[in-house]
Structures are given as structure tokens and as C-alpha cells.
Amino acid sequence: MREEEIRSAIAKAVEQVRAEKPLVPSITNTVTQDFVANAQLAVGGAAAMLYLADECESVAKVAPAFYINMGTAMPFYEETLPQAARALFANKKPWVLDPVGIGLSELRTKILTQLKIYNPAIVRGNASEIIALAKLWQLINEAGGNVHGVESTEKVSAAKSAALAIAKFTGGAVAVSGEEDLVTDGENVINCAGGSELFTKITGSGCALGGVMAVYAAVTTPFIAALTATTMFNLAGSKAAAQSEAPASFKVEFLDNLYELTAEEVADNFRVVGSFENMFNFGME
Amino acid sequence: MREEEIRSAIAKAVEQVRAEKPLVPSITNTVTQDFVANAQLAVGGAAAMLYLADECESVAKVAPAFYINMGTAMPFYEETLPQAARALFANKKPWVLDPVGIGLSELRTKILTQLKIYNPAIVRGNASEIIALAKLWQLINEAGGNVHGVESTEKVSAAKSAALAIAKFTGGAVAVSGEEDLVTDGENVINCAGGSELFTKITGSGCALGGVMAVYAAVTTPFIAALTATTMFNLAGSKAAAQSEAPASFKVEFLDNLYELTAEEVADNFRVVGSFENMFNFGME
Amino acid sequence: MREEEIRSAIAKAVEQVRAEKPLVPSITNTVTQDFVANAQLAVGGAAAMLYLADECESVAKVAPAFYINMGTAMPFYEETLPQAARALFANKKPWVLDPVGIGLSELRTKILTQLKIYNPAIVRGNASEIIALAKLWQLINEAGGNVHGVESTEKVSAAKSAALAIAKFTGGAVAVSGEEDLVTDGENVINCAGGSELFTKITGSGCALGGVMAVYAAVTTPFIAALTATTMFNLAGSKAAAQSEAPASFKVEFLDNLYELTAEEVADNFRVVGSFENMFNFGME
Numbered sequence: 065m066r067e068e069e070i071r072s073a074i075a076k077a078v079e080q081v082r083a084e085k086p087l088v089p090s091i092t093n094t095v096t097q098d099f100v101a102n103a104q105l106a107v108g109g110a111a112a113m114l115y116l117a118d119e120c121e122s123v124a125k126v127a128p129a130f131y132i133n134m135g136t137a138m139p140f141y142e143e144t145l146p147q148a149a150r151a152l153f154a155n156k157k158p159w160v161l162d163p164v165g166i167g168l169s170e171l172r173t174k175i176l177t178q179l180k181i182y183n184p185a186i187v188r189g190n191a192s193e194i195i196a197l198a199k200l201w202q203l204i205n206e207a208g209g210n211v212h213g214v215e216s217t218e219k220v221s222a223a224k225s226a227a228l229a230i231a232k233f234t235g236g237a238v239a240v241s242g243e244e245d246l247v248t249d250g251e252n253v254i255n256c257a258g259g260s261e262l263f264t265k266i267t268g269s270g271c272a273l274g275g276v277m278a279v280y281a282a283v284t285t286p287f288i289a290a291l292t293a294t295t296m297f298n299l300a301g302s303k304a305a306a307q308s309e310a311p312a313s314f315k316v317e318f319l320d321n322l323y324e325l326t327a328e329e330v331a332d333n334f335r336v337v338g339s340f341e342n343m344f345n346f347g348m349e
Numbered sequence: 350m351r352e353e354e355i356r357s358a359i360a361k362a363v364e365q366v367r368a369e370k371p372l373v374p375s376i377t378n379t380v381t382q383d384f385v386a387n388a389q390l391a392v393g394g395a396a397a398m399l400y401l402a403d404e405c406e407s408v409a410k411v412a413p414a415f416y417i418n419m420g421t422a423m424p425f426y427e428e429t430l431p432q433a434a435r436a437l438f439a440n441k442k443p444w445v446l447d448p449v450g451i452g453l454s455e456l457r458t459k460i461l462t463q464l465k466i467y468n469p470a471i472v473r474g475n476a477s478e479i480i481a482l483a484k485l486w487q488l489i490n491e492a493g494g495n496v497h498g499v500e501s502t503e504k505v506s507a508a509k510s511a512a513l514a515i516a517k518f519t520g521g522a523v524a525v526s527g528e529e530d531l532v533t534d535g536e537n538v539i540n541c542a543g544g545s546e547l548f549t550k551i552t553g554s555g556c557a558l559g560g561v562m563a564v565y566a567a568v569t570t571p572f573i574a575a576l577t578a579t580t581m582f583n584l585a586g587s588k589a590a591a592q593s594e595a596p597a598s599f600k601v602e603f604l605d606n607l608y609e610l611t612a613e614e615v616a617d618n619f620r621v622v623g624s625f626e627n628m629f630n631f632g633m634e
Numbered sequence: 635m636r637e638e639e640i641r642s643a644i645a646k647a648v649e650q651v652r653a654e655k656p657l658v659p660s661i662t663n664t665v666t667q668d669f670v671a672n673a674q675l676a677v678g679g680a681a682a683m684l685y686l687a688d689e690c691e692s693v694a695k696v697a698p699a700f701y702i703n704m705g706t707a708m709p710f711y712e713e714t715l716p717q718a719a720r721a722l723f724a725n726k727k728p729w730v731l732d733p734v735g736i737g738l739s740e741l742r743t744k745i746l747t748q749l750k751i752y753n754p755a756i757v758r759g760n761a762s763e764i765i766a767l768a769k770l771w772q773l774i775n776e777a778g779g780n781v782h783g784v785e786s787t788e789k790v791s792a793a794k795s796a797a798l799a800i801a802k803f804t805g806g807a808v809a810v811s812g813e814e815d816l817v818t819d820g821e822n823v824i825n826c827a828g829g830s831e832l833f834t835k836i837t838g839s840g841c842a843l844g845g846v847m848a849v850y851a852a853v854t855t856p857f858i859a860a861l862t863a864t865t866m867f868n869l870a871g872s873k874a875a876a877q878s879e880a881p882a883s884f885k886v887e888f889l890d891n892l893y894e895l896t897a898e899e900v901a902d903n904f905r906v907v908g909s910f911e912n913m914f915n916f917g918m919e
Contacts, residue, residue, distance in 0.1 A: 095667040095683045097380040101552035106596055111552060112450075113380045115423050119454040138685050139710050140424050165682075169689045265893065267671035267681060310890030311676055320595030323550065382665040386837035391881055396837060397735075398665045400708050404739040425709050605880030608835065 070291065075331035077284040077292045082108035082327075086128045086282035089114055090275055091148060093135020093164070096268025099315075100131075103272035106322040107296060109279035115140065120148035128282035130159040131275045132184075137171060145175045149182035158185030158236075158281040158289075162274040166196045176200055185236040185286040188274045191223035194240050198226035203233050220246050224253065237286035239277065241270055244337050245294050249287035255337035256291070258298025260305035262314040269318075273297050295334045300325060355576065360616035362569040362577040367393035367612075371413045371567035374399055375560055376433060378420020378449070381553025384600075385416075388557035391607040392581060394564035400425065405433035409440050413567035416560045417469075418447040422457055430460045434467035443470030443521075443566040443574075447559040451481045461485055470521040470571040473559045476508035479525050483511035488518050505531050509538065522571035524562065526555055529622050530579050534572035540622035541576070543583025545590035547599040558582050580619045585610060640861065645901035647854040647862045652678035652897075656698045656852035659684055660845055661718060663705020663734070666838025669885075670701070673842035676892040677866060679849035685710065690718035698852035700729040701845045702754075707741060715745045719752035728755035728806075728851040728859075732844040736766045746770055755806040755856040758844045761793035764810050768796035773803050790816050794823065807856035809847065811840055814907050815864050819857035825907035826861070828868025830875035832884040843867050865904045870895060 087110035092100055101111035114120050115138070124130065130152050132145060152159045161184035163176055180201045187197065195218060198204040204226050220242035227238040231250030240246040245256040263269040273293055280289035304317035372395035377385055386396035399405050400423070409415065415437050417430060437444045446469035448461055465486045472482065480503060483489040489511050505527035512523040516535030525531040530541040548554040558578055565574035589602035657680040662670055671681035684690050685708070694700065700722050702715060722729045731754035733746055750771045757767065765788060768774040774796050790812035797808040801820030810816040815826040833839040843863055850859035874887035 093683070094379045094664045095671055095681075098383055098552060098668055101380055102596065105550050105552060111380075113378070113421050115421055116454060116456065118456070119422070119450075122453060136683050136685055137689070138423075138708075165689075168692060169686060171686065171688070265675050267668060267675060308890075310893045311672065312886040312889035312893075315672075316597040316601060316886060319597035320593075323595045323597075379664045383668055383837060386665055387882065390835050390837060396665075398663070398706050400706055401739055401741065403741070404707070404735075407738060423708075601882040601886060604882035605878075608880045608882075 070288070071331040071334055073284060073288045074292045074295060074334055075327040077280050077288055078107075078296070078325070078327035078330050080283040081279055084283060085110055086279060087112060088129045088131060088275070088278045088282055089120070089123045089127050090131035090133065090278070091115065091120065091141075091144060092131060092133035092271060092275065095136060096271040099268040099272045100275035102319055103322060104275050104279050106319050107276055107279055109276075109282070111275070115144060117144045117147040120144060121151040124148065124151035124155050124157055127157060129185075129278045130157060131162070131278035132159060133162040133271055133274055134165050134172060134176070135162070135271065137165065137169070141175060142171060146178040149179050149184075153182035158286060160184060160186040160188060160274050160278040160281060162188050162271065163193050163197045164189065164270070166193050166200065173200065183234050183236065185234070185281050186239060186277050186290050187230050187234070187236070188239040188241065188270070188277060188290070190241055190270065191218035191220050194223040194230065194238060195226040198229050201230070201233065203229035220244055220255075228253070237290040239290040239294060241273060245298070247287070247290045247294055252287070254291065256294045256298055257335045257337050258295070258333075259301040260314070262305055262311055263301055265311040266315045269297070291334070292330070295330055296322060296325060298335065299330060299333045355573070356616040356619055358569060358573045359577045359580060359619055360612040362565050362573055363392075363581070363610070363612035363615050365568040366564055369568060370395055371564060372397060373414045373416060373560070373563045373567055374405070374408050374412050375416040375418065375563070376400065376405065376426075376429060377416060377418035377556060377560065380421060381556040384553040384557045385560035387604055388607060389560050389564050391604050392561055392564055394561075394567070396560070400429060402429045402432040405429060406436040409433065409436035409442055412442065414470075414563045415442060415444040416447070416563035417444060418556050418559055419450050419457060419461070420447070420556065422450065422454070426460060427456055431463040434464050434469075438467035443563075443571060445469060445471040445473060445559050445563040445566060447473050447556065448478050448482045449474065449555070451478050451485065458485065468519045468521065470519070470566050471524060471562050471575050472515050472519065472521070473524040473526065473555070473562060473575070475526055475555065476503035476505050479508040479515065479523065480511040483514050486515070486518065488514040505529055513538070522575040524575040524579060526558060530583070532572070532575045532579055537572070539576065541579045541583055542620045542622050543580070543618075544586040545599070547590055547596055548586055550596040551600045554582070576619070577615070580615055581607060581610060583620065584615060584618045640858070641901040641904055643854060643858045644862045644865060644904055645897040647850050647858055648677075648866070648895070648897035648900050650853040651849055654853060655680055656849060657682060658699045658701060658845070658848045658852055659690070659693045659697050660701040660703065660848070661685070661690065661714060662701060662703035662841060662845065665706060666841040669838040669842045670845035672889055673892060674845050674849050676889050677846055677849055679846075679852070681845070685714060687714045687717040690714060691721040694718065694721035694725050694727055697727065699755075699848045700727060701732075701848035702729060703732040703841050703844055704735050704742060704746070705732075705841065707735065707739065711745065712741055716748040719749050719754075723752035728856060730754060730756040730758060730844050730848040730851060732758050732841065733763050733767045734759065734840070736763050736770065743770065753804045753806065755804070755851050756809060756847050756860050757800050757804070757806070758809040758811065758840070758847060758860070760811055760840065761788035761790050764793040764800065764808065765796040768799050771800070771803065773799040790814055798823070807860040809860040809864060811843060815868070817857070817860045817864055822857070824861065826864045826868055827905045827907050828865070828903075829871040830884070832875055832881055833871055835881040836885045839867070861904070862900070865900055866892060866895060868905065869900060869903045
């Protein structure tokens with residue numbers, strides 16, 4: 065895929081979601097459900113949050129995509145998450161996994177281990193989470209060079225091998241969020257620029273990003289969906305930061321901008337770090 | 350009831366809630382609890398959200414009204430919802446039912462079937478939900494002409510027979526939300542105008558409307574409570590849409606307007622579709 | 635401690651949180667998690683909400699402080715809350731208790747009774763809740779003069795004996811929120827002024843205050859932590875009320891102000907009711 069093809073695919077995804085209004089259900093943490101749902105609505109999708117295994121199985125048959133965020137695990141997640149993922153896989157539906165809180169409890173480890181075989185179309189997390197997931201799924205060498213544990217301060221670049229390994233395994237895409245975002249399909253690696261430091265001063269921007277990736281996954285490939293959502297967030301975030309200097313008004317401006325962005329604007333402002341051509345075919349070192 | 354009586358009853362309800370500050374508890378979905386509570390507070394009420402059956406039974410004795418929104422069903426709702434409704438019925442307390450997600454799982458079907466005998470004072474939903482509930486409660490003919498399944502795209506007018514049937518059965522009111530809202534007490538049918546398309550771009554405006562109806566149900570009849578809340582939302586929504594063109598700032602403006610509306614303003618701006626006189630005594634065709 | 639020492643300790647706490655960014659987990663109600671987390675982030679901390687007992691035990695070992703808000707009790711809280719408190723106590727970690735909803739059910743009574751021995755560093759509540767907790771923990775005479783039941787309309791001053799008794803028992807601090815706030819370490823009693831009536835028109839300002847107290851408890855004594863958070867809220871609330879007259883925009887302005895307050899500004903504007911000197915050594919009447 066070349067730069068122009070990607071820009072055109074992004075523009076098409078933005079427009080298609082606005083036209084089709086895909087309802088993309090989520091299992092997601094209780095802290096940021098409002099933000100996730102409003103971000104999904106702002107880009108043109110529709111939202112529904114679920115807790116029960118049988119409801120997830122039921123919507124897996126009809127929903128065009130799904131978002132699973134480990135977030136605030138409840139006792140019944142032991143049943144809900146694997147059953148939801150299995151149903152999505154069985155119905156060939158793209159789903160996005162956000163392994164937030166990985167390693168926090170045996171339950172999370174057990175659930176995330178089970179999810180491996182259900183091929184998430186996109187895995188999104190910060191650098192530490194992506195590295196931890198690649199290790200849990202035994203896709204990178206436990207003693208490997210660039211894995212230094214699961215600090216939340218891990219840099220995005222440190223997660224590149226882990227991201228590539230996960231994407232190669234799933235056949236989908238992986239997005240690592242940070243000051244610069246990394247998006248890979250297992251072969252190409254794109255580092256996206258933009259956004260705002262204020263994203264770290266509001267709760268849930270990562271969750272909302274994962275939810276919006278799932279909305280785009282309803283209409284395009286995992287790689288383009290991850291890039292489109294990332295670009296939307298970076299652009300709307302930059303604009304919001306120019307309009308507001310404090311977090312609560314920033315969040316309002318961000319959602320408003322997310323709603324108002326045009327497909328052309330998003331495609332034109334898809335910003336990569338360094339030369340675009342160099343982003344591609346990095347492969348696994 | 351004639352037009353002037355209704356306007357006067359609405360104005361009285363607005364003022365009485367501001368004076369009495371009724372605390373109206375809810376069982377409601379986790380996605381929009383913040384919005385529901387803030388809307389209830391903005392009109393002058395007070396809010397409390399509950400999950401446990403015994404806590405609902407306990408507050409059913411003292412609360413002046415209650416809101417039950419099926420929203421994000423959790424495993425323990427099987428116990429909580431029917432016990433709450435039974436206690437509210439036993440204590441003769443008006444309660445509002447929002448059957449969101451009807452048909453999504455066997456649990457929801459089982460719970461909603463059980464709730465039938467506990468007479469919700471107000472049932473609020475979109476057209477599809479109201480039609481589905483009327484069918485589930487066997488109040489309309491399964492094979493009836495204007496029932497075409499549970500599409501969320503169903504028009505409000507298509508739910509008129511279902512709304513009338515439910516209201517006749519409960520002896521309370523039914524409100525169908527959509528571009529135009531329909532409110533009926535089983536005999537009179539009023540179509541309310543106003544609001545904004547932006548309501549569909551934020552999550553929870555329907556839930557918040559149900560919660561505010563429950564607040565008004567603490568001080569007036571179900572029919573007037575449903576009309577008052579609907580009018581408040583339509584007016585505050587119209588004003589907010591004149592102040593903001595994007596969803597997040599719209600939501601802020603909407604809640605601010607909800608807080609600032611005067612009783613006189615609400616009564617004066619109670620807008621119906623078509624001639625007011627024609628709204629009444631439609632009855633069941 | 636004298637006035638200048640307190641002002642200086644408050645300024646230091648404000649700066650230290652901004653420098654250290656302590657991640658302070660919470661078990662807190664589902665209604666206001668977004669507000670709690672965003673308030674914690676706005677003052678410079680970081681947030682994580684939990685439901686599972688083993689996850690709480692796990693983070694109790696590494697988190698510098700913790701927030702427990704009874705809020706929306708779920709069935710599994712019977713296990714989660716006591717185990718979290720026991721782990722925090724065992725690991726000598728300061729934790730803040732908000733006994734909201736005390737007395738609403740046998741489960742809450744049972745849990746709150748169990749929590750007594752785990753010494754919360756700070757107890758925060760409204761007057762009625764603090765009185766009810768002091769009674770439940772048998773720290774004040776059930777038939778005592780200034781205890782008139784658990785009306786939420788109880789004045790802050792009516793809870794002074796209860797607050798002192800709890801603080802003397804825990805060896806920590808107690809904060810009673812109301813028009814004027816009372817903060818005590820069991821010996822000194824400080825009444826803080828400021829804030830805005832609009833706090834009563836948004837949901838969760840009390841919860842957010844408790845969560846922010848826990849953030850400051852990560853870097854300073856319980857008494858200074860309670861005073862710092864109270865002063866931050868009073869000052870940011872006063873400023874927000876000068877910028878906005880309605881609740882939703884007030885909330886946005888409040889969080890923005892919370893983020894923008896300087897340590898100097900907070901220390902300078904630490905306002906007490908009456909003469910500062912008279913605040914101290916009230917002791918137990």
C-alpha cells in the first residue's frame with residue numbers, strides 16, 4: 065500500500081461510517097463508557113455496552129464489529145469475555161482488544177490467555193500493555209532485548225517488536241498509543257504524529273480510541289481502521305489543544321472536533337513521523 | 350383535560366420539583382448514569398443509583414418515585430429488577446420503565462415479562478421498543494398491521510397502537526421518543542415537537558429523559574410528568590442547538606438550559622404537532 | 635501546627651502530586667467514576683477503578699494510597715471491600731473511606747462494621763453520614779444530644795462530635811462536607827469556606843473530593859491531605875462559579891480550574907471560617 069492509497073482508504077472509511085452508522089457494541093470499563101460511546105457517536109457510529117455472555121453471543125451474529133476492553137474486570141467477565149470473543153471469531157466479525165490492566169490478577173491473565181485463539185482484528189494498548197500481551201501469548205522471547213518489564217512509562221518504540229509479533233500472529237493490526245502512535249499490520253509500521261499532552265489529563269482517551277477503531281473496523285481493514293481512528297484522534301486532539309488549555313474544556317472541544325472533521329481534512333492531515341516511504345516494510349528486525 | 354389545564358399542570362410540576370427536590374432513585378445502565386443523574390439534578394431533583402434488590406426494596410418505601418432502565422443488564426438484575434418493581438407496586442409508588450435492549454437476551458425477556466404486573470406509571474422508549482414491549486405483554490396482535498419487528502428505525506407513528514395499548518393496560522402513560530415524541534395516557538395522544546438532531550449524537554438522552562420523567566412523576570400524574578419532561582427536553586434541546594453545533598458542547602448547553610428553564614417558559618413553549626385540539630380522544634383505531 | 639505551617643504543607647502537597655503523579659486506585663460508585671478520575675488527573679494524580687478483591691489486594695502492595703467509596707454497592711462488594719481494606723491496613727497504606735449510602739442495606743452495615751478495624755486515614759462524608767458512621771462504630775453515644783438520625787439535611791456543625799470521635803479512633807482525619815466544610819485530626823477542627831452552591835447541582839462532587847483526598851494522602855499526612863483537597867475544591871469551585879451560572883458548564887470550568895491552580899494560589903486562598911487561631915484545640919466538648 066502506498067501513501068496515496070492509504071489516504072484514500074482513510075477518507076473512504078470516514079465517509080462510510082458517517083453514511084452507514086454502524087452500531088458497534090462493547091464490553092468496556094465502567095469508568096469511561098460515556099466517553100467511549102460519545103466518541104463512537106461523534107464519528108458517526110452507534111454504541112451499546114454489554115456485560116452478559118449470552119447477549120454478546122447474540123449481538124456477535126449481527127454486529128459488524130465489536131470492542132473488548134478488559135478495563136474494570138467484574139467476576140462474571142470470566143464467562144463473558146471468552147464467550148464473546150469466541151462468538152465473534154465464529155461469526156468472522158472483526159473485534160478490537162484493549163488489554164488494559166494486563167497482569168493485574170490471575171483472572172485477567174486467564175482471560176487474556178484464552179482470547180489468543182480468537183484473533184482480534186486490532187489490538188490497541190500502550191507500550192507496556194502490548195509488550196506484556198506479546199509475552200503472555202509467547203510471541204516474543206521472554207528474555208528478549210527490548211522487553212524491560214511492564215512499566216507504563218515504556219516508550220512506544222520499545223513495543224515495536226511486540227506489536228509486529230502480535231500483528232503477524234493475528235493477521236490483523238496492532239496500535240501502540242503514546243506521544244507518537246505506532247500502527248502496524250505485521251509488515252508495515254507507521255508512526256503517527258499529532259494529538260496533545262492533554263489526552264493524558266483526561267480519563268479514557270485510550271479506551272475511546274479503541275472504541276472508535278472498532279467502529280472503523282466495521283467498514284474497512286484492521287490496518288486502515290487503526291490508522292483512521294488514530295489520525296482522527298490526533299487531528300481532533302491537536303485542534304482541541306489549540307482551542308483550550310485545560311482538560312475538561314479540551315475534552316468537550318475534542319469530541320466536537322471529532323464530530324466536525326471532514327474526510328478530506330483527515331486524509332490530508334494524516335501525519336507520519338519522518339518520511340512516509342521509510343515507514344514501510346520495516347518487518348521484524 | 351384541555352390545553353390550558355395541561356399548560357398549567359406542566360408549569361406547576363416544574364415549580365414543584367424545584368421546591369421539593371424529590372430524590373428519585375434509579376436502576377439504570379452504567380453508560381449514562383452520570384448524564385441521568387445530572388439531568389435529574391438540573392431540573393431540581395436528586396439522584397441515587399442502585400444495584401441490590403434489598404436496597405431497592407428499602408428505598409421503595411420512602412422514595413416518591415423510581416426509574417428502572419434495563420440498559421446494561423448484569424447477572425444479578427434477574428433478582429433486582431422484579432423485586433424492585435414488586436416493592437414499588439406494593440408501596441403504590443410511581444415508577445418509570447425504559448425497556449431498552451428488549452429482546453436482546455432470554456434474561457431480559459424473562460425480567461420484562463415479570464414486570465408486567467407491577468404497573469409502571471410511565472413506559473418510555475423508542476418506537477421499536479414500545480412495539481416490542483406491547484407484543485411481549487400480549488397487548489397487541491402479534492400479526493398486527495403496523496408491527497414490523499424491532500427495527501430501531503421504526504417511526505414514532507408506527508408505535509401509536511402499541512403505546513395506547515400499554516397505557517390502557519397500565520392505567521399510566523407511555524412516551525415514544527423520536528423526531529417527534531408521542532405521549533399518551535391511553536386515551537389522549539399528544540405529539541410533541543422540538544428538540545434537536547444532536548440528541549442522536551450524544552449517548553443517553555433517552556435515558557436522561559426517562560430519569561427526568563421519574564422525577565416529575567414524584568409530584569404529578571404520569572401523563573403530565575411525561576409531557577413535562579418531554580417539553581423540558583425539547584425546549585432545552587432546541588435552545589442548546591441554537592448555541593452549539595457539535596455534540597459535546599451541545600450536551601453542556603443542554604444541561605445548562607435544563608437548569609435555567611422557567612416554569613412559565615416551559616408551559617408557554619409546550620409545542621404540539623398540528624392543532625392542539627385534534628390531539629385528543631384519538632383512542633384506539 | 636500553626637497557620638503558616640499548614641499553608642506551607644498544603645503548597646508542598648499540591649506541588650508534590652504534580653511532580654510525582656501518584657496512581658491512586660479506587661473502589662467507587664459507577665455513577666461518578668468519570669468525574670472522580672478526571673478530578674484526580676486534573677490535580678496531577680492518576681486513576682484506576684477496581685471491583686475484584688484479589689486485584690485490590692494486589693494493588694494495595696504497590697499503590698501509595700487508595701479510595702473506597704461505598705456508592706453503588708454490588709453483590710461482590712461483600713468480599714471486595716473488606717479484603718481491600720485489610721490489605722491496605724496490612725501494607726500500611728493510607729486510604730480514604732466515603733461511607734455514602736450508610737444504613738441503606740444490611741450489606742452496607744455489615745461491610746462498614748468490618749472496615750472499622752482497618753483504620754481509614756481519612757473519612758469523608760456529609761454530616762448525616764459521619765454521624766451515622768460514628769454511631770455504627772459505637773464511638774458516640776447513641777442517645778447523644780446532637781444526633782438526630784441520618785437526614786441528609788443535617789448541618790455540618792451537628793457532626794462535629796462524631797467527626798472528632800472518628801478521627802480520635804482512627805488516628806487520621808475526618809472531613810465533613812457541606813456549605814462550610816469541617817476538617818479535623820481529632821484535636822484541631824478547621825472550618826473551610828468557599829466552593830459554590832452549584833456543587834449540589836452536579837453529581838459526584840463529594841466523590842471527586844474523596845478521590846482527590848486520596849491522591850494527596852499519597853504524599854502528605856491525612857489532615858493536610860484533607861485540607862489540601864478541600865481547599866482546592868473550594869477555590870476551583872468559587873472560580874468556576876464566577877465563570878458560569880449553570881451546572882454543566884460549571885463542572886467543566888471547575889475541572890479546568892482544578893488543573894490550573896498553582897500551589898501558591900491554593901496556600902494563599904486557604905480560607906477558614908472565623909479567626910484561624912480559634913480553629914485549633916477545640917477538642918471534644
